[in-house]
Amino acid sequence: MLERGVTPFDLSTTLNVDPKSVERWINGRTPYRRHRYAVAAHLGVDEAYLWPDALTRDQVANASESEIINIFPHRWTVPTDLWRNFFDTAEDEIGVLVFSGLFIPEDAGILRVFRRKADDGARVRILLGDPASDVVAQRGLDEEVDDLQAARIRNAIALYRPLRDVEGIEFRLHRTVLYNSIYRADNQLLVNSHIYALPASSAPVMQLRAVAGGSVVSTYMESFERVWMGAKPLEWDS
Numbered sequence: 001m002l003e004r005g006v007t008p009f010d011l012s013t014t015l016n017v018d019p020k021s022v023e024r025w026i027n028g029r030t031p032y033r034r035h036r037y038a039v040a041a042h043l044g045v046d047e048a049y050l051w052p053d054a055l056t057r058d059q060v061a062n063a064s065e066s067e068i069i070n071i072f073p074h075r076w077t078v079p080t081d082l083w084r085n086f087f088d089t090a091e092d093e094i095g096v097l098v099f100s101g102l103f104i105p106e107d108a109g110i111l112r113v114f115r116r117k118a119d120d121g122a123r124v125r126i127l128l129g130d131p132a133s134d135v136v137a138q139r140g141l142d143e144e145v146d147d148l149q150a151a152r153i154r155n156a157i158a159l160y161r162p163l164r165d166v167e168g169i170e171f172r173l174h175r176t177v178l179y180n181s182i183y184r185a186d187n188q189l190l191v192n193s194h195i196y197a198l199p200a201s202s203a204p205v206m207q208l209r210a211v212a213g214g215s216v217v218s219t220y221m222e223s224f225e226r227v228w229m230g231a232k233p234l235e236w237d238s
Helices: 008-015 019-026 033-043 057-066 080-088 108-119 134-142 148-163 216-230
Strands: 068-072 093-097 123-129 169-174 180-185 188-193 205-209
Touching: 008 019, 008 033, 019 033, 080 108, 080 180, 080 188, 093 216, 108 123, 108 148, 108 169, 123 134, 123 148, 123 216, 134 148, 148 169, 169 216, 180 216, 188 216, 205 216
Parallel strands: 093 123, 123 169
Antiparallel strands: 068 205, 093 180, 180 188, 188 205
């Protein structure tokens, strides 16, 4: 509530409940489920984030299963138009967490979407692997491409250069052992698994959408945020 600038009185007015009820919730009492859902929707967070113990395991499992829209056996089987349309649905948040994800900046249409969304007020965050890091070098060895992995990242950076001065678009380099590439458009995700000795293009992709009470999407989003917090801003070469 503090982060959203919402007072107890504001929340009680929105939910049409007594302000004392809101105070009791803040002090630890768990609301009825209809109120939990309404509060979470108003604050823009998951119900399970506010009250992690309020749902039964079966409720969390059922909701989480409903978050899965589709599963593609390989990234190369994801239709090209889906990627562009996926990012085009975003209104507030676009996120990319990859080592290189070279196919993204190679698509001029996707770059136009990023620019347009940023111009419309969305936050666009791009996380690339640090080409000088040990984890990138190890990934190159795992895929038996050696220095090609770092070269792909440098190529991606060069292709992203037209977006470097666009307000609302941020670039950072990470040194994280990457178990999944994560692509975000508001409350939807495309998650590309990483499999030892295989390129990401040959690994499965899950298409996910956040559902109240589910925990799959929020788990990946939390992972993205942790990588973002530990990454360093990209310093562009002049």
